[in-house]
Amino acid sequence: MIRIDNLHFSYPDGNFHLDISELSIKQGESIAIIGPSGSGKTTLLNLICGISRPQRGDIFIDDLSINTQSEKALRQYRIAHIGMVFQSFELLEYLNVLDNILLPYRLDKTLRIEKETVIRAEDIAKTFSMEDKLQRYPSQLSQGEQQRVAIMRALITGAKLIIADEPTGNLDPVNTNLVADLLLNFVKKEGATLVTVTHDHTFAKRFDRVIDFTQLIEGEKDV
Ligand code: ADP
Numbered sequence: 672m673i674r675i676d677n678l679h680f681s682y683p684d685g686n687f688h689l690d691i692s693e694l695s696i697k698q699g700e701s702i703a704i705i706g707p708s709g710s711g712k713t714t715l716l717n718l719i720c721g722i723s724r725p726q727r728g729d730i731f732i733d734d735l736s737i738n739t740q741s742e743k744a745l746r747q748y749r750i751a752h753i754g755m756v757f758q759s760f761e762l763l764e765y766l767n768v769l770d771n772i773l774l775p776y777r778l779d780k781t782l783r784i785e786k787e788t789v790i791r792a793e794d795i796a797k798t799f800s801m802e803d804k805l806q807r808y809p810s811q812l813s814q815g816e817q818q819r820v821a822i823m824r825a826l827i828t829g830a831k832l833i834i835a836d837e838p839t840g841n842l843d844p845v846n847t848n849l850v851a852d853l854l855l856n857f858v859k860k861e862g863a864t865l866v867t868v869t870h871d872h873t874f875a876k877r878f879d880r881v882i883d884f885t886q887l888i889e890g891e892k893d894v
């Protein structure tokens with residue numbers, strides 16, 4: 672599903688660089704990436720999604736070479752094929768819960784909101800125990816509820832790749848568990864691949880595979 676080879680990336684300003692010689696992730700696998708703050712985990716997720724571009728190396732999602740696509744093609748690919756969850760939720764305050772969930776459909780004209788789309792949104796909301804809050808606005812929700820909306824938005828298009836950057840970073844232990852259950856069960860049910868960055872070791876244990884980010888980038892030095 673994801674293949675990275677001989678990746679080298681550095682930001683134009685600053686002296687941070689990221690080198691990964693090899694990483695492969697299988698379709699349907701759930702992966703937790705654990706590593707110290709500032710080590711480049713978010714940078715890696717941005718490279719996988721094509722938000723940043725490497726100076727060298729290859730990144731493939733299925734057969735698509737991410738680093739040779741145009742910006743426009745990448746943007747469309749992301750909206751339709753990758754579900755992204757951020758630590759800071761990134762909900763739009765002026766949209767209610769239902770419209771926040773349906774946001775990918777507003778961002779990409781090739782995705783159409785059909786009757787079935789709304790039914791799917793309502794079904795997912797039911798699974799996430801949010802079906803009675805679809806008309807509320809983000810400011811009327813708890814942190815745990817806001818994060819559930821952010822996750823539902825990543826799942827609505829049926830993307831086969833879900834990328835989550837510290838999705839439980841702002842949640843208390845009870846909500847962390849709840850969100851972990853919902854996210855992991857959902858991706859298993861849909862056969863989607865899940866790549867999550869987390870600081871939470873209890874959460875990480877529940878994934879198919881835990882990747883120690885420090886080892887992933889240190890592996891490069893042995894080659
Ligand atoms: P993590 O997610 O593991 O905490 P990041 O990938 O966010 O780490 O950041 C890795 C390093 O890259 C940090 O030293 C950070 O300061 C630096 N960095 C992040 N974004 C930029 C940017 N846009 N320009 C320059 N340096 C950046």
Ligand code: MG
Pocket residue numbers: 712713714836
């Ligand atoms: Mg980060």
